[in-house]
Amino acid sequence: MKKRLSILIALALAFTMVSSPAKAQDxxxxxxxxxxxxxxxxxxxxxxxxxxxxxxxxxxxxxxxxxxxxxxxxxxxxxxxxxxxxxxxxxxxxxxxxxxxxxxxxxxxxxxxxxxxxxxxxxxxxxxxxxxxxxxxxxxxxxVEVLYYDKDDFDAAKLSYPTADWTWDDLRKAAEALTIKDANGRITRYGLAAEGSKYFNFVGGNGGAILDDMFKPTQCKLSTPESIAGVEYFAGLMNDNLAWRDANLGQAGGDQAVFLSDQASMFIQNASRIPALNTAGINYDIAPVPKAPSGGRQAGSTxxxxxxxxxxxxxxxxxxxxxxxxxxxxxxxxxxxxxxxxxxxxxxxxxxxxxxxxxxxxxxxxxxxIDAESAPPNGNGWFPEWNELSSTIISPVLTSIWAGEAKPADVLPGLCENVDKYLADHGYKK
CATH class of the missing domain: 3.40.190.10 (Periplasmic binding protein-like II)
Incomplete structure (x- = not known):
């Protein structure tokens, strides 16, 4: 009897030792x-x-x-x-x-x-x-990127709210009216805050492009008249002190931070900023990013x-x-x-x-x-070498433009020559 009981206890212990780890692994x-x-x-x-x-x-x-x-x-x-x-x-x-x-x-x-x-x-x-x-x-x-705007700022400036029909001209006029300087001429609020990466809204919206194909590229398109005009417009807002310069915006904490602190009345961004704005109780709304004045469209991006x-x-x-x-x-x-x-x-x-x-x-x-049904995936390259191409060749030139150190028409043709060479060297041939 004792021998049988010992066997049963041993079996029970063995079962416990086997089954317990199995449960833990579940x-x-x-x-x-x-x-x-x-x-x-x-x-x-x-x-x-x-x-x-x-x-x-x-x-x-x-x-x-x-x-x-x-x-x-x-x-x-x-x-x-x-x-x-x-x-x-x-x-x-x-x-x-x-x-x-x-x-x-x-x-x-x-x-x-x-x-x-x-x-x-x-x-x-x-x-x-x-x-x-x-x-x-x-x-x-x-x-998809949109134009966020502070309704209280627009009301105070007696401006109509942005609509889907807004063009670049409307955006610039609003930025002029919303930009505020103190008695010493220091800007305390810019009309617009937009990261440098948002330039594609203006390039694509004017019929321009970064590359001829964002999946299988063979040629840079930033030197076309349409692309140069889009970059010039965006850079012009910064150069004329109507929009935050890209580097300064980053140092100030980004578009959300300057909007919440009323250091900018508008900014361009995707939906990621909504929770913070709602939590802060800001009186805001959104509109499509404005179009180019002549035959433009919202650049769109999905x-x-x-x-x-x-x-x-x-x-x-x-x-x-x-x-x-x-x-x-x-x-x-x-x-x-x-x-x-x-x-x-x-x-x-x-x-x-x-x-x-x-x-x-x-x-x-x-x-x-707006454009979500037909918009292509713009703004980024969707091929393995894009990050290297963007960070080493494209971004440094654009950064110099956003800083006011270079004019688009002077540097974008040379940029495209370097991009074309990079693409050819990496097997992306015409």
Whole structure:
């Protein structure tokens, strides 16, 4: 009897030793990476909490970095090559260099296996997350840019609010009326705040372009008359002290900071600023970015950042399930639509009652829909060498223009010669 009992106890202990680790392993830990402001990170945490509430066996840990540090730190993680500390799912834009370097997973097999519907995405949004015909990322948003404006400032200056019919002339006149100087001639408020990267709204809106093809480029187009005119207009606002210079804007904390402190009456940006403005109680609204005076259009852009999966993750199935949740109308997208900090990457989301809610600013959310159906993914190159080309050749020249140190017509032709040589040297031939 004692021998039999001993055997049973031994078996029970053995079962416990085997089964306990198995239960511990049932808990899946996913590391989720992104950049963003505190308001944006708080929204991501809400999405993670919503997923964990529905999936108690999954733990989502956020890995967040400021925009300025994110890409450097992500590069360092992949250089070290330790898949256990690289986020399983993370934010990336553009994705093409990561796809070409096999740092992220081709999602096509997962999409096909789960019958994930891609038809609802804005065409440009899906294009921007693809490489060589394969989908490597799920668009988290569509970075359509609009003109934010302070209604109180406009009222005080007795100006009509911006509309979809506004041209560059209207924008300049408003900036002139809204710019304020103190008794010593020091500017205390600029009419406009816009990062240097927003120049494409004026280049593209005037029929110009950065490259002939943002996916398979062969030629620089910044030296065309249309492109030069767009750059000249944008630089002119800075040179005439109607808009913050790019470098000074960065030092002042960015467009959101100067708008909230009434150091700018207007700024150009995507939907990411909405939560902070709503929290601050600013009396504001939005309008489409103004068009060129003669035959122009809103440049439009449906590219945005994407959620991607690390090629080094050991939790592919769990990561894919989480990515699907982030894209579902009643899951992650509902969280983001309610926060209003991103323009939906899907047509149904953009027109949903949740995103278009009238009880939450801005009132004129229709401004985001301008050109969204047909707009290509502009402003960025969607090929592996874009980041290097942009940072080493294009950006230094544009930076000198925004600083007032160079004239567009003088330097853009030479810039294009260097871009064309770079493209040819890297196999992008005419």
């Amino acid at each position: 808990k899946v830990h996913l590391l989720w990476g992104m950049w963003g402001s505190p308001d944006e990170i708080a929204t991501h945490q809400k999405a993670a909490d919503a997923y964990m509430a529905k999936n108690p066996n999954v733990e989502i840990e956020l890995w967040s970095q400021p925009w300025g540090d994110y890409f450097t730190k992500m590069t360092a993680l992949f250089t070290a090559g330790d898949g256990t500390v690289i986020p399983d799912v993370f934010f990336m834009s553009p994705i093409q260099d990561y796809a070409a370097a096999a740092k992220i997973m081709d999602l096509t097999p997962f999409i096909e296996k789960s019958n994930f519907d891609l038809k609802d995405y804005w065409p440009g949004a899906l294009e921007s997350t693809s490489y060589q015909g394969k989908v490597y990322g799920l668009p988290r948003d569509s970075a 590219n945005g950042a994407a959620w991607v999966m690390s090629a080094l993750t050991q939790k592919q199935d769990a990561a894919w399930e989480f990515m699907q949740f982030l894209q579902s109308p009643d899951g992650g997208q509902a969280v983001y639509f309610s926060a209003g900090d991103s323009f939906p990457p899907t047509k149904s989301g953009a027109n949903s009652d949740v995103f278009m809610a009238k009880d939450r600013k801005p009132e004129n959310k229709q401004a985001f829909l």
